[in-house]
Amino acid sequence: MKLHLLAGVSLASVAVVFASGAARAEATAAAVSAxxxxxxxxxxxxxxxxxxxxxxxxxxxxxxxxxxxxxxxxxxxxxxxxxxxxxxxxxxxxxxxxxxxxxxxxxxxxxxxxxxxxxxxxxVVTGLISDGVARSLNQQKNADGTLNVLSADAIGRYPDPNVAESLQRVPGIAIQRDQGEGRYINVRGAPSAFTAVSVDGVQVPAVDPGTRAVDLDTLPSDIVSNVEVSKTLLPSQDADSIAGAVNIKTRSPFDRRRLVLNGYGGGSYNDYGGSDVRAGATVSNVFGPNEIFGALVSLSYSQTNRRPENVESGWTKMETPEGGEVFALEESLFKDYDTERTRQAVTGALEYRPSDNFRAWLRGSFAQFEDDEYRNQLLLTYDEDNLQPGATDSAAEFSEVTVERQLRHRTQKNEITILSLGGERTFGNGAVWDANLSWADSEQTYPNRNELLFRSELEPTVSYDFSGDHYEPTYSIFETGEHLDASEYAFRENVYRSNTTQQEDVAFQTNVELPSNFGGRDVTWKFGAKYRTRDVTADEERFRSRASADAPSQTFADLLTDSPSRNYGYFLGDKFDSGLVDDYFASHRATSGRRMPDSVVADYEAQEDILAGYGQARLDIGATNVVLGLRVEQTKFEGSAPTYTVTEDGDEIYSTASVDRDQTDFFPSLTVRHSFSDNLIGRFALTRSISRPEFSQIVPRRIEETDGTDISYEIGNPDLEPTLSNNVDLGLEYYFASLGVVSANAFYKDLTDYRYVLTYEDELNIGGTIFDAEFETPINAPDGHIAGLELNWQQKFGFLPGLLSGLGVFANYTWTDAEITTAQPYGGRTDFALPGQSDNNYNVAVFYEKAGVSARLSYTKRSDYLEEINADDPDFDLYVEGREQLDFTASYDFGNGVEVFTEAKNLTNSAGTRYYGSRERTYEYEKFGYNVFFGVRFKL
CATH class of the missing domain: 2.60.40.1120 (Carboxypeptidase-like, regulatory domain)
Structure with a gap:
């Protein structure tokens, strides 16, 4: 690729390339110079x-x-x-x-x-809370649109290992977690896919094939210079951010213009795990004649051992022997995790600044997240035909319960790579021209998704009772112990799956900014164009065998250790020997049968090309700053997926289904900032934005999952429309000279064609046999809205006497109301809450900073939110229960560039919980424990 050739040349040569381009652009600037x-x-x-x-x-x-x-x-x-x-x-x-x-x-x-x-x-500069607050407040106050900024100093004062965790401190942002760690963000109550994420202005492709949302747990927080969250968009910004645009800026060697060396290292203890390590370092300097060259390298590494405890309960409605109907379990799954998560990242920058009027840069970053997980599982399966008399909605007894033990070994690896080559030229008349060529690649692989399952010959009678503690209910099997008899287990099946999804994005953009005098006023015109092409490929392979010839040579008991497997108060039996089971996986994968058509129909390819152009004008009318303009984006999409059909004669036919779409959208924008005084700022914005469908949802594919008599389908929808939103924002901000702000921001988003995943059940006739099948498909809701109010207060109480002057507070609250209206009723309903939207979101932190001592006690909470809509029965809408967390950080700066610090995370040992319809019907209950970290920072 041309990009790789350019990456090998010197910055001086790059400067010649951009200088020649600038010469061509100078003609445009000269046209208005008069x-x-x-x-x-x-x-x-x-x-x-x-x-x-x-x-x-x-x-x-x-x-x-x-x-x-x-x-x-x-x-x-x-x-x-x-x-x-x-x-x-x-x-x-x-x-x-x-x-x-x-x-x-x-x-x-x-x-x-x-x-x-x-x-x-x-x-020698020491970064304290006040430094970060000042930088953030000034950028927010003087931005044209509504902006929140997190500086590196502020991020470092929280125990946040990744960017998602850091962003939960921003007003209006809540996070979705995986095993206790933040992964996705919800901005202003909107789904995570409504927020685009970029690094140094280069949009990051998602690593997860099921969403456009970026897994922010892949990006460690210590590579960040600052994070900007734009909640209102200007025409010069990409339009695909209905909720807001997140731009993660990495460090520049010209931030300090001297030799800079800083880093940190330390270790921690996990309450539900073991010891962890984290370390990072950054070195940069400017050099050459007149210090016109700059170079920077930043490294980050962390390894975390986690053993969360997890129970899942699958609920359904069953007919009782007495002829009534009750909520009852169809399965219980007890999970005992051993997980090791590793993050490593490197960022680098080469910059060339021969004068204040020209700059060129080559920036790159690489981040890798690996999750290596062993999961010991006990599975209980209940059959409606074996439900005993006397069942209630919270307690029941079943005979002939199926008991299974399983070891799963899953390795997930996410990688994000970004390269950016650009330059900027300022002309003598004040015109500015810039251009940037970028390449971004995101890849998610599952080299291991292996399962070994044993089933007990015993089919005991089991009762359960949720009427007491519905998070940790009682199960009779843990008293009677039938699941502990290792001699009764026989090989049931092995399963192998591997996945690779890659998204490669190449983009070129250029902008010209022209100062002028129009109608007696200073007006800055800005024009630009951008072309972005993204290629997506997804490949999946599935293998499975239930043949006795593929059973392990050892008995079930021989594959166990003498280490107990526990989950909360439940004793699941002895753990599997992971080494022996891995040896089994390695020796039997080749003999297991490839599952067809499953290994084919899950694959797909897609290409999305976006050509955009915009024009905007910025003018100052006294104390009022106005930006107005128009952006136009043309989207071309091509996608294909293998299909599989069976004829009436039983012949299997494989073919390819394709989709080809072309759409042009217009995005007008008006942004107004008014200074009522030096400290009181008012804001108003009218904007339009878009959220395009997930690639996996729009390609025409149909994936079947079969487990015994249970059949489910995931069906793509080539007719799925993008979601468009017309947005109104209104805000008022008052800034204190003593590092503080009080603000209120109201917003309303009118949604058209909101897309959601619909889950429903239907009967399926296969070879004359009727099966109950579950279907998932994405569809559009014609109407919807998101409305809300953000309140924010942060202040350092420097006016207090003596030691109390070091106190300060950060506090924000966001209320949102969101709803979608579907084209047809489901379960008697046409109005639904917006998936991913919490009504209430809180952040409160009290900090102290004085004489080298820095401390912060922070609390965050979000209320319940809907995760999945059930078309047939609202009692089985899936919700995520609201969660709170208390964290503490403290440090002491010796004044010589050395600082010791400690972090304590999740002091409340808060759980992650999901439920069906009502909290009493707990679907998943997971705890992660607290974490305490000790470390040393240095700055030279």
């Missing part, structure tokens, strides 16, 4: 230690012209020649004024807030 009178003022705002101050507001006294510094603290203004005064404001530091003389050829200047800049090589 309307621009002035010279470029390039400035950099730093604190007394020489550190850049992002988000600082720079105003030209008298004209009201305004600029906001970027992440390197830099800004550009176009001013007429002569005398001018710049007023610079930054929350947390005293304001200043900078007189200057604008001469032909432009001006370069440095503005210092809060003291006198010293030789940067002699400065």
């Amino acid at each position: 309307a621009i009178a002035g010279e470029v003022v390039h400035g950099r705002v730093v604190n007394g230690a020489g550190e850049p101050l992002p988000g600082a507001e720079v105003r030209v006294r008298g004209s009201g012209q305004r600029a906001v510094t970027d992440t390197q603290g830099e800004f550009n203004l176009v001013l007429p020649t002569g005398q001018a005064v710049l007023d610079v404001n930054y929350i947390g530091l005293p304001s200043t004024s900078q007189p200057l003389t604008v001469a032909a050829g432009g001006v370069d200047l440095s503005i210092v807030l809060g003291g006198t800049a010293t030789d940067l090589a002699d400065v």
Whole structure:
């Protein structure tokens, strides 16, 4: 690919490439230069230690012209020649004024807030809570749209190992967890797929083939410089973020412009696991003549051992011997996990800045998440025909219960790789041209999805009772112990599955920004185009054998250890010897039969091409800043999947089904920011956005899952439409000079063609035999909405006397109301709650920072939310129970660049719970325990 060839050239050569492109773009800039009178003022705002101050507001006294510094603290203004005064404001530091003389050829200047800049090589900066808060607040305050920012300093003050965990602290964001760790985010009550995620502006393809949502547990939090969450979109941003757009920015060597070396390391104890290790380091420097080159490398590694406890209960409705109907279990699954999770990541950057008017960069990042899991399982299966008299909705007794033991070995590996090559040129008239070529690859593989199942010859009578503790109900088998008789177990089956899904995304985008004077006002025009193509391939293989010839040479008892397998208070028996079972898997996989058509019909290919163009204008009308414009996106989609049919004569036919679609959408936008005063900011936005269907849902495939007489189908829908949303946002923010803000933001999203997965049951005639089958298919709901209110308060109480002045608080609350209306009734209903939406979401943290001591006690909670709609019976809608968590962090900075810290996570030992219809019908109950980490940070 051309990208790989470019990656091997020097940045000086890259500069020539972009400079020639800039020369071609200069003709466009020259076309409007006659309307621009002035010279470029390039400035950099730093604190007394020489550190850049992002988000600082720079105003030209008298004209009201305004600029906001970027992440390197830099800004550009176009001013007429002569005398001018710049007023610079930054929350947390005293304001200043900078007189200057604008001469032909432009001006370069440095503005210092809060003291006198010293030789940067002699400065050692320690990041405290206040540093992160100041950076975040200033960027949020001065952004054109509604924006939340998490700085690296703020992220480091929470016990959050991945980006998902960090984002739960942001107002309006809740997370979905896997084994206690954050994986997906829900922004403002919307499904996780409604939020696009990018790294350094490069959109990240999802690793999970079932969703467009990015698994944020793949990305460790310690590679981050800051995270920006845009809750209102500008025309210059991709439109596929109904809820909000998350941009993860990695570090730049020009952030500090000196040799920087920092890192951390430590270990922890898991209440439900063992010892963990985490470490990371970053080194960067600028070099060459006049320090025009910069290089950075950042490394991160963590390994976590987890042993969560988990019970699943499958509920249904059964007819009692007395002729009534009760809720009853059809199966109970007790899981004993041994899991090792490993995250490792590397980011790098090479940058070239020969002048303040030109920059070029090559950035790359690689992140890998591996989950290696052994699962000892005890499975009880109940048959309606064996339900005994006296059953109630919470307690029942069954005869002839099927008892099975199983070991599953599953290895999941996620990888995300991103490369970005770009450049930016500022012209003498203040016009800015930039271009960026990127390649992003996400891959999810399951090299191991192996299962070995034994079934007991005993079929005991088993009773259960949920009337007491429905999270940990009683089961009679743990008193009678029939499941412990190893001599009664016989080989039932082996199962092998492997999956590989890859998404490769190549994109090129370019933008031109043109300052002008229009109707006597300064107007900045911005135009751009972007082309993105994404190729998706999914391959799955399935094998299974129930033949006695494929049984292990050892007996069931021979495959056990003398280590007990426990789940809560339930004794499941002795654990399998994972080494012996892995040896069995390795020796028998080749002899197990390939399952057809299952190994074929799950595969698919897809290609999505998006061509976008936009134009926007930004103007200042006194204290009011307005951005308005239009974005147009054309989407071309092609997808195919193998199909399988059986003729009346019994012939098996394999073919390929395809889908080909083309759609153009328009996204107008109006964003208004008004400064009622220096501290009081009002916001208003009218925008339009889109969420395209998941690739696996839109390709025409039909996947069958068969387990005995249980049959289920997953069916694609090539007619599935993207979800479109018209959005209204209104906000008011008041900023305190002493590092604080109180804000309220209201929002309403009018949804068209909201897509959801419908689960229903129907009868199926196979060879003259009638089976009850379960079907899942995605469809569109014609109407829906999301409405809500975000309240946020954060403040440091520096006005308190003495030691109390180190106290501060972060608190936010989000209320949302969401609903979809379906085209036809299901179970007598047409109105449904939005899957993934919690009515209430809370975050509260109390912090202390004084004399090198930093501490934070944080609490987060979200209320229940719907996960899956059951078309036939609302009693079997699947919900996730609300969860709360209490965390604590503390550190001491010795003042010489060394800091010791500790983290305590999930002190409440909060569980993850799902239920059907009512909390008493617990489907899954999982606990993870607490975690305590001790470590050392250093900065040089």
